[in-house]
Amino acid sequence: MSELTAAQFLENPRGLRDFLNAHGTFELQQYPTGMFPASPHELSKETGMGMSWFRDSALITDALYEDGQVEVAASSASAMLTALVNNEKILDQVIAGNTEVRLPVRFEGETLANDTEPRRQNDSTGYVLWIVGKMANDGELVLSQEEYRVLAKTVDYLAAIEYWRDADEGHWEEGRRIQIPSIGVCIAGLREMHRLLCDEPMQNNIQTLIQKGYDAIETIENSYGTTDIVEWDGMSEDPYPAGIHTHALIRKALREFTPNVREYDAAMLFLVEPLDIFDEEKSRKIVRKIEKNLEREKGFARYPGDTYWCPRFPHIMSIEERTSMAEGRLDMREQLSAGVYATQSEAQWTIFDPMIASYWGKSYEITGDPSDKESQIIRTDRSLDQLVKTEDGLLKKPEAYYKEYIEGYGNVILPNENIPLNMATAALLRCVGVFERTTK
Numbered sequence: 001m002s003e004l005t006a007a008q009f010l011e012n013p014r015g016l017r018d019f020l021n022a023h024g025t026f027e028l029q030q031y032p033t034g035m036f037p038a039s040p041h042e043l044s045k046e047t048g049m050g051m052s053w054f055r056d057s058a059l060i061t062d063a064l065y066e067d068g069q070v071e072v073a074a075s076s077a078s079a080m081l082t083a084l085v086n087n088e089k090i091l092d093q094v095i096a097g098n099t100e101v102r103l104p105v106r107f108e109g110e111t112l113a114n115d116t117e118p119r120r121q122n123d124s125t126g127y128v129l130w131i132v133g134k135m136a137n138d139g140e141l142v143l144s145q146e147e148y149r150v151l152a153k154t155v156d157y158l159a160a161i162e163y164w165r166d167a168d169e170g171h172w173e174e175g176r177r178i179q180i181p182s183i184g185v186c187i188a189g190l191r192e193m194h195r196l197l198c199d200e201p202m203q204n205n206i207q208t209l210i211q212k213g214y215d216a217i218e219t220i221e222n223s224y225g226t227t228d229i230v231e232w233d234g235m236s237e238d239p240y241p242a243g244i245h246t247h248a249l250i251r252k253a254l255r256e257f258t259p260n261v262r263e264y265d266a267a268m269l270f271l272v273e274p275l276d277i278f279d280e281e282k283s284r285k286i287v288r289k290i291e292k293n294l295e296r297e298k299g300f301a302r303y304p305g306d307t308y309w310c311p312r313f314p315h316i317m318s319i320e321e322r323t324s325m326a327e328g329r330l331d332m333r334e335q336l337s338a339g340v341y342a343t344q345s346e347a348q349w350t351i352f353d354p355m356i357a358s359y360w361g362k363s364y365e366i367t368g369d370p371s372d373k374e375s376q377i378i379r380t381d382r383s384l385d386q387l388v389k390t391e392d393g394l395l396k397k398p399e400a401y402y403k404e405y406i407e408g409y410g411n412v413i414l415p416n417e418n419i420p421l422n423m424a425t426a427a428l429l430r431c432v433g434v435f436e437r438t439t440k
Contacts, residue, residue: 004387006380006435013439017432024394025387026429028060028422030072031109034079036060039399039418049418052109054080055171056423058127062134062274063426067433070140077135080128081147083112084154091153094160103157105173120176122161122168123267126185129154130275133192152202155193158186159209164216171267172302180217181267187213188275264293265303266352273359274430280366287359290352298401298413299348299386305341309402309416313347347400347416350386351424353379354431361434373438380435383428388415396420397428 009016020026029040035052037044044050057076065073084103093101104114105124129151135141143151163186167176187210194206269290272283294301302308310316316336340346357379364372387395399418405411 004384006377006384009435010439013436016435020395020428020432025396026425028064028425030076031079033082033109033112034075034077035083035107035109035112036076036422037109038423039421041417041419047418050109051106051115053106054083054124054128055105055121058131059270059274059423060426061131063430065131065135065140066274067429074135074141077132077141079112081132081141081143081150083107084128084132085147085150086112087114088150088153091150091157095153095156097160099161102161103154119173120168121170121173121182122158122163122166123171123182123185125154125158126163126182126187126189129189130185130192133189133196137192137195148197151193152197152199155190155197155202155206155209158190159205163209164212171270172306172308177262178216178220179262179265179267180220181265181271183213183216183220184268184271184277185275187277188271191277262303264289266290266294266300266349267302269352269355269359273355273362280363283359284363287356291356294352296344296346296348299350299382300352301344301346302349304344304346305337306346307336307340309347309400310336310340311345311403311405313402313416345403347402348413349400349424350383350397351421351427353386354383354424354427357383357431358427358434361431361438364438376435376438380431383431388419390419397424399424 004019006016009019017026028036030036031052033052036057037050038053038056039047039049041049057080061073061076061080064076087103090101090103102118102120103125105119105121106115107113108115132141132151136143164183165178167178168182169176170179170182190206190210190213194203194210197203197206268286271277272286276283278286290300294303307313357376360372360376360379363369364376386397386401388398390396397420398415399421400416401413402416403411404414
């Protein structure tokens with residue numbers, strides 16, 4: 001969709017929304033329960049993308065809420081809260097000391113039945129506290145005494161698992177590690193709970209928990225060392241057989257790369273937009289760092305060496321394995337990660353450009369700096385260019401683009417099968433709303 005640009009709508013910013021609405025871009029399938037599927041495409045049942053994640057539904061709900069679609073957002077937030085209440089027994093078990101059990105991460109959208117896979121994602125819990133707390137604090141979600149009690153227990157749950165030093169699978173549902181994005185989302189949820197739960201001892205406890213999260217983030221960041229991408233030029237002096245001209249970057253990647261250390265992770269962007277847990281200086285550094293190190297031709301890599309939808313992914317992973325916790329799934333993918341890192345052939349996700357566009361637009365509102373506006377327009381244009389035209393003429397936001405070799409065409413970049421990804425659609429909706437607000 002390279003012919004569609006933000007510049008066409010600078011005189012009439014509302015026209016961009018009208019154009020996209022006319023092409024079905026912002027249609028979001030919602031289950032009768034109120035939750036949203038990750039993606040409603042025709043293979044969603046087989047791939048698991050038809051399930052409802054706390055994370056996805058929270059981000060979709062917040063975009064709708066900020067867009068003024070309060071009733072729809074409230075129905076989704078209420079569904080997430082109901083799912084949390086349904087799992088009060090798990091909260092009780094963990095608080096009592098059994099930290100081997102955890103809250104579910106995703107649900108059957110039609111029934112709110114728990115997923116049966118043993119996932120451990122602390123960001124998931126943080127997201128539901130954040131969106132429920134935000135809307136309740138704004139007076140748009142009325143809570144029962146039971147719901148207040150369960151929210152307080154969820155705070156105690158985060159304390160019991162020591163979220164600030166608990167290894168989890170994080171936003172990308174992969175190998176367990178202690179990671180900043182998970183800690184940061186929990187901080188965002190706890191900040192809303194600090195506003196919502198007015199009992200003084202509880203507030204003091206929450207403030208302590210928030211500080212533990214920030215302290216953990218600082219400790220992790222201090223352990224990284226360099227903060228800029230390392231560039232290689234020329235050939236190294238390593239002895240290789242005559243006639244073999246392996247690029248230095250590839251040699252270094254194969255020798256030193258490990259998928260267990262992620263200095264660059266696009267999940268950090270969620271902590272900036274929309275969670276806003278850092279000051280402006282730190283937020284700007286995070287955005288610039290992600291832009292510098294993870295931007296690709298069509299979208300953004302989630303992190304260096306990401307093998308989800310790497311080249312030949314449809315041939316490597318069966319449909320059923322792609323979002324499951326199937327034994328050996330990650331082991332198989334990690335064998336490819338160094339090569340993917342060296343060639344920058346990661347999947348190129350479409351959710352991040354609209355998130356960054358929203359960030360730069362909001363920054364422009366504060367600073368009035370034309371360069372911030374320019375960055376907003378650049379990111380908005382890339383977001384629009386990522387839209388896919390479906391057979392029925394609609395424009396939809398795919399989850400990601402990936403590289404594939406096609407006989408007769410060579411290496412091409414294709415959208416993956418998850419069209420649309422509702423999280424990415426919601427991010428574009430937010431992006432367009434900020435564009436309207438900041439364009440006069």
